[in-house]
Each structure stands twice: as structure tokens, then as C-alpha cells.
Amino acid sequence: MPKSGGEPPNMVKDLDIPDKVRDELLSQGISELYPPQADALQYALVGKNLVLAIPTASGKTLVAILGVLKKVLARGRALYIVPLKALAEEKYNDFKAFEHLGITVGLSVGDYDDLGRSLDKCDVVVATSEKADSLSRHDLNWIERLSVVVADEVHLMHDPSRGPTLEVLLARIRTINPKCQIIALSATIQNSMEIAEWLDASHVTSDFRPVVLKEGVFLDGEVTYTDNTREEFPFLDDGVVSVVNASALAGEQSLVFVNTRKSTESLAERLGLYLREVLKKDELAALKDAASRLRRADAETTHVADKLANCISSGVAFHHAGLSPAQRRAVETAFKERKLRCIVATPTLAAGINLPAKRVVVRDVRRYDSMYGNLPIPVLEIKQMLGRAGRPKYDTEGQAILVAKTESQRSELLERYLLGEPERIYSKLGTEAALRSHVLASIATGLVAEDDDLVRFIDSTFYAHQAESWTLQERMDRALEFLEDEELITRDGKRLWPTKFGRRVSDLYVDPLSAVLLREAVQRAGLRDEVSDLAWLTAICTTPDLSTFFLRRSDYKLVGELAERHREEFLVENVDEELEREDFLAEVKTGSMFFDWIGELSEDGISVKFNIGPGDIRAKVDNGRWLLYAASEIARLFSYNDLSRKLRGLEKRVSYGIREELLPLVSLKGVGRKRARALHAKGFRKPGDLKAATTDQLASIPGIGKAMANNIIQQVYGGEMPAETRGTTFEAEVVEEGQEFPATTEPTRKEPEPAADDGASQTSLSSFGPEGGGDDA
Numbered sequence: 001m002p003k004s005g006g007e008p009p010n011m012v013k014d015l016d017i018p019d020k021v022r023d024e025l026l027s028q029g030i031s032e033l034y035p036p037q038a039d040a041l042q043y044a045l046v047g048k049n050l051v052l053a054i055p056t057a058s059g060k061t062l063v064a065i066l067g068v069l070k071k072v073l074a075r076g077r078a079l080y081i082v083p084l085k086a087l088a089e090e091k092y093n094d095f096k097a098f099e100h101l102g103i104t105v106g107l108s109v110g111d112y113d114d115l116g117r118s119l120d121k122c123d124v125v126v127a128t129s130e131k132a133d134s135l136s137r138h139d140l141n142w143i144e145r146l147s148v149v150v151a152d153e154v155h156l157m158h159d160p161s162r163g164p165t166l167e168v169l170l171a172r173i174r175t176i177n178p179k180c181q182i183i184a185l186s187a188t189i190q191n192s193m194e195i196a197e198w199l200d201a202s203h204v205t206s207d208f209r210p211v212v213l214k215e216g217v218f219l220d221g222e223v224t225y226t227d228n229t230r231e232e233f234p235f236l237d238d239g240v241v242s243v244v245n246a247s248a249l250a251g252e253q254s255l256v257f258v259n260t261r262k263s264t265e266s267l268a269e270r271l272g273l274y275l276r277e278v279l280k281k282d283e284l285a286a287l288k289d290a291a292s293r294l295r296r297a298d299a300e301t302t303h304v305a306d307k308l309a310n311c312i313s314s315g316v317a318f319h320h321a322g323l324s325p326a327q328r329r330a331v332e333t334a335f336k337e338r339k340l341r342c343i344v345a346t347p348t349l350a351a352g353i354n355l356p357a358k359r360v361v362v363r364d365v366r367r368y369d370s371m372y373g374n375l376p377i378p379v380l381e382i383k384q385m386l387g388r389a390g391r392p393k394y395d396t397e398g399q400a401i402l403v404a405k406t407e408s409q410r411s412e413l414l415e416r417y418l419l420g421e422p423e424r425i426y427s428k429l430g431t432e433a434a435l436r437s438h439v440l441a442s443i444a445t446g447l448v449a450e451d452d453d454l455v456r457f458i459d460s461t462f463y464a465h466q467a468e469s470w471t472l473q474e475r476m477d478r479a480l481e482f483l484e485d486e487e488l489i490t491r492d493g494k495r496l497w498p499t500k501f502g503r504r505v506s507d508l509y510v511d512p513l514s515a516v517l518l519r520e521a522v523q524r525a526g527l528r529d530e531v532s533d534l535a536w537l538t539a540i541c542t543t544p545d546l547s548t549f550f551l552r553r554s555d556y557k558l559v560g561e562l563a564e565r566h567r568e569e570f571l572v573e574n575v576d577e578e579l580e581r582e583d584f585l586a587e588v589k590t591g592s593m594f595f596d597w598i599g600e601l602s603e604d605g606i607s608v609k610f611n612i613g614p615g616d617i618r619a620k621v622d623n624g625r626w627l628l629y630a631a632s633e634i635a636r637l638f639s640y641n642d643l644s645r646k647l648r649g650l651e652k653r654v655s656y657g658i659r660e661e662l663l664p665l666v667s668l669k670g671v672g673r674k675r676a677r678a679l680h681a682k683g684f685r686k687p688g689d690l691k692a693a694t695t696d697q698l699a700s701i702p703g704i705g706k707a708m709a710n711n712i713i714q715q716v717y718g719g720e721m722p723a724e725t726r727g728t729t730f731e732a733e734v735v736e737e738g739q740e741f742p743a744t745t746e747p748t749r750k751e752p753e754p755a756a757d758d759g760a761s762q763t764s765l766s767s768f769g770p771e772g773g774g775d776d777a
Helices: 019-027 035-044 060-072 085-096 117-121 129-138 140-144 154-158 163-176 192-198 239-249 261-275 281-295 303-312 325-336 347-351 379-386 407-418 432-444 451-459 462-466 469-485 500-508 512-525 533-541 555-565 575-579 582-598 603-610 614-637 641-656 673-681 687-692 695-699 705-717
Strands: 050-053 078-082 105-108 124-128 148-151 181-186 202-205 212-219 222-225 230-232 254-257 316-319 342-345 359-362 366-369 373-376 397-403 489-492 495-498
Touching: 019 060, 035 050, 035 060, 035 202, 050 060, 050 192, 060 078, 060 085, 060 148, 060 181, 078 085, 078 129, 085 105, 085 124, 105 117, 105 129, 124 129, 129 140, 129 163, 129 432, 129 500, 140 163, 148 163, 154 163, 154 181, 154 192, 163 181, 163 432, 163 451, 163 462, 181 192, 192 202, 192 462, 212 239, 212 407, 239 254, 239 261, 239 342, 239 359, 239 397, 254 347, 261 303, 261 316, 261 342, 281 303, 281 325, 303 316, 303 325, 303 603, 316 325, 325 614, 342 347, 347 379, 359 379, 379 397, 379 407, 397 407, 432 451, 432 469, 432 495, 432 500, 432 512, 451 462, 451 469, 451 495, 462 469, 469 489, 469 512, 495 500, 500 512, 500 614, 512 533, 512 614, 533 582, 533 614, 533 641, 555 575, 555 582, 575 582, 582 603, 582 614, 582 641, 603 614, 614 641, 687 705, 695 705
Parallel strands: 050 181, 050 202, 078 124, 078 148, 105 124, 148 181, 212 397, 254 342, 254 359, 316 342, 359 397
Antiparallel strands: 212 222, 222 230, 366 373, 489 495
């Protein structure tokens, strides 16, 4: 509560919070608040809506946690919304640290068709915006039970892909439960006050940082900082190498940001040549162990893992979206443990978990856009990267450095990025894809019952706050026309009703256009005696919910020949027209990746063939199996029951990356593609066959081991088999003795089991050569 003079309290002992929360903070050494924290808590702790816009590492999370704890310890319920799964796990762990105070915490990032009933028992639920949106579509009453909602990284409403979901979710919460407190956390942006006005919230903004940030530009062996001070560095090769090597010599860590995956890997390898000369023998020994553990992190060794392990052994790592979750965790953990001196990353790291360093170097300030060419990276993104410099509690100063090659470029970088203001953010709800999805959801859930309701709901969005809602009218009309024409909704005058198809599509959390395309594929398949796997795998790649690989120059002939060979199989209306479309060839190429995957081609084989990383394979598989599940549900809805069952089998095969004969074996908990193939090679075709085996016999099979053998025996003799899940099965739930593996609250996305010998693999449909379609994220 404010002191008598009107100033908010800046000492934890003076806060209006439960005594046990105060005692916990004091036990953690938190006794005094940063100024913006004190300003924000005077609103957060009395239940007022709040927008807090302050720099990275300035204490936003503590404000949110205290606001949430005060509510839930008074028998309230909280939802903490984050943009990324990695960030969800981090915030989940933050709240878990307070569970002994009498709260329960849940993490929800997986199955979009899950009703989330288990979450009803949780006081605090941490979820991605997409998962929270999905939960609200299944049960609007869930929103009514919330007391407080935290929207972390709310400035990402400007992101075209996930921004509309967060915006509509907040608007839905405010419509259904206007008494629910909203705490929105934002980076420092120009128009954070505009977000506060939209949310009817108090606004707290500040440029305060607990660690002083010195920003400068490197040129010709010298950094010129914005405070007019200068610092010289012994010049080695280039600016990045010079700064990182100097940091390592001083025992400090660095983060380096570049604009492509290829650059992260090549620069990390180059930096490793220098850092090896700086590190001591005991440090190199620890890094060798970390590299060895990295190689064992996933079931299948890939060239990416080998390259990353080699870099780690030299004290540096690369980090991008092409790495598997286990690889990213290994890199992040090694950096937090101060084993690594440097991480070279794409900008995705800056939007992810909290990983500060003494120095941050941003080498690239432009990136390629397929539509517009090489464009400047927005100031806001660069500021997010630079803001990672300086570790609270460890550093008194962080250094954030841009790299210039010429004097004119130095001046440009200084003016635009270091002295310039971050851009304003704007709603991205106006796209037809966003509108058709969220309009359908509003009708399917009953939130909107007629045209006027829809107008009122759109009026409650950030888009309408920034621009008149009538500017959306034409696009809304087109969205409604599409939904009605495709029989997702029906009209009766002004009254709007969801059809069974529309309601199921909303629950399935797929783009309505994807659902229409899948329905057409199901109907065409229903007219055939047999449909090939490749046909279905290409069909899911025609939907907007699954991004396809780029076609490189060398692909056209090979993919064209592949498509021609299988022309009669595709579930399309006019195959001749489709074969002339470049987009269709890209869909066939992507479908062939799934075909290779279920044919048990190794991860490394797929990585090399399509020029993608293990993380890309996982992302594609996760989306692909979900679309196959959606297709099976649509087939069932339209009474194609045999087809629905076949699609569920294919979904499971994509989930595990297996041929059909392994389906019975992967029903065993902890058995994935490698272990199943190893068991099958020894003559075990189904779980019942394993009753004839001894533990020692199973333990001797490559990739099984004693712990897994005991678990298998227990399962086959234990009566009821573990329930089948629809998750991507990359993460073994049973691991070998001595192997560490992070716990997970949902079995919806799993890491691979420990490596076994390569099993059978089929001949791939075609060979595209080394060029493929990986993104640069």
C-alpha cells in the first residue's frame, strides 16, 4: 500500500501480501524492490488491471507472481499466458518454487483437443496463448472461474502469426469475465499506453535497469558507446571474434546474434578455434563431458548434433530453431552453468528464455524476407537482443555492441538502433485467416449469437481500439460468407448458428480453410478403394496450418518426376492443373519428408536430404500428426468410419516415425521407433510376445537396457496397458539408469529414447540432394 506521503513501498516487508509470501521472498534474499516494481505493485496488489512496460531483466515477472499469489491464496485462480513453450516451462518452474505455500501449478502446452479437466484442480495454469485459446473454446465457463490473467510479452500482439490469438483471447476474457484482473507485461514500446487504455489498465513504464546497460558500435578495433566513452579490443579476424575473445580472456560470457542458422553454425565453429586457446584444462574437460552428453541427448545421432558437440567442446555453441528440444536445453544449461563462454544464436533466443550474459554482440541488423528481400530488423527486436546484456546479481554493467564495417554504417547503427525508439505495435487481427478462425470460434462457443454480437465483440479488440471496426466490415463479411458457403455456420436472419462441422473444427483448433480442404480430401478418398500414404501426407501439406519446404532450383526436376510417378494417387480434383503449380510441388516435397519419416529413414538422413534440423523434423511431425488427427475426426463426423480408423493409424505412425508393423509395440510406454524396431528384429511382434522373454534377454537388445527391460516386463504382466496419447513421441518416459531427463507435465510432446542400432529403412521416394527448405529462425 502507498506510504503516507503517497510513495509506494519499496521494501518487501511493507508490501500488502500474505505473511508466508513475504517470508519466502525474504528467505530468497529479496528484500527491496526496483522502482518500477514498487510503482506497479501498488496497482497489481489491489486487483487493478496493469500494463507494465519496462526493459528486459528489470523484474516484470516478480510483479506478476506477487499479483497472482495474492489472488490464489485468497482462493482465486490464475492463468499465465506466454508466447512460447520454452518460456512456459520457465514460468511454470518459477511458480513451482511457491507450491509449498499451498498452491497447485499446472502447465498446459500440448493437445489442442484436450478439454483440460485436470487443470480445474490447479490454482495457477501456465499456458501458451494458443493452448489457452483452445481451452476457452472447449469451455467458456473456465474463463468465468479466473481471478487474474497475466499476459507475458503482450507486445507480441504485433506478430502476424500468433498476435491475433493473444488479442482475441484477452478480448474474450474481458467480455466473459469483466471482473478478472489483467496484468500485461511488455517490452518498452512507443504505444504501451495505448494497450493500457484498451485494457482499462493502469500504466507503468520506465527505462530503469538493475544493471547499467552500455550500448555501442564496434568499428576498427574500437567500440564507441552512446555515453561517448570508448573501449579498444585487440583485433582478431573481425569485430565479433575480437569482442568475444576479449570477454573469454576476462572470464566473461557473450551472446552473439546473427540472422541465419547457417551463420550461427559457421561463426560458432570459427569462434571455437580462438576460445580453445583461452580455456584451461579443467574447463576443457568439463566441456568434453558436456559435449558427450549432448551427443546422447537424442535417440539418433545427426550431423547437426556432431557439429554442435564439437563446438561445445571448444567453449561455444550455436542455438536456433533447427535444434531438437534436448539439444537446446543442453546448450542453455551449459551456458547457465558457465561452462560455455559464448552462444551464437538467431533472434529467436532473444524472445525465449531468460539467458543473460555480460556482453551481447549483434552482428546482423538485416534479414531476408521472401517477399521483400533484405530488410532492416525492427528496432524493437534489436533492443530485445541488446537487453540480454548484464546479469542481475552478478554484473554491475552489461555491454551491448553492434558491429559496423564502415564509418557511415557506424553512424547509421548509432542513430537507428541505439538512439532510436522502438516502433509502435499494431493489431494484426485484420487478416482474413485470423478473422475466419476467430469469428468461427466466437460463433461455435456461443459467445456470438447474431451479427450485432459479432460487431460488439470486434469492437472490444485492440484492432478496434486502434482503428474503427467498420474498416474490418468487408473482411468480416467475406469471412462469414466463407463459413456459411462451406457449411461451418448457418444463418437465420441475423441469427448465427454453428453446424456440427463448424463446432468440431473450432474445437480441433485448425484453420477453417484447412478443415475444408481436409473434408474434400476425405470425400475424394471415400470414393476410392485404396488411398496411399503419400496421398494423405501430401493432402495435409496443402493446408495453411502446415508450412511447406521451399523449392530449390535442383528440386523442380526431381520433385516433378516424383509427382508424375504418383499422379493417380493424389486427392485432388484436377491433377494436371496441380502438377503445373509450384505450390503443389512444394506440398509433394514436404509430404515426401513425412513418407521418409514413417518409412524409418534416420533423422540424419532426413536432415541431410531436406537440409533441415532435428527441431524442424519435430515441428513438422507435431503439426502433421495433428492434421491427420483432425482429418480422422472429420472423416468420423461424416460417417467415413473405416477411413477414420485408417487415418488414426497413420497419425500414430507419423507421431512415432514407424512402419505399420511396429504399431503394436509402440503402445508400450517408453518404446519408440528405435526400441520398437530393435524388439521387432528379435522376433517380438506385439506386447504379448514379450511375455516369453526374460529381463536379461530384453536387456541385451540394443537400446533397451536393464531399466527399460524391467519396465517392459512390468507392463506386459501388469494388466492394463498405458493409455494411448496423441502426442509426438520423441521423449522416452522411461530412461536408462544414470541418464538425466527433465520432467514433463503432459505426455504430448516427447523426446526420443536412448539410441539403438539403426533399424530397417525404406528406399526414399526421391533424392533432392543437399538443398532443402529449412527456415532461418
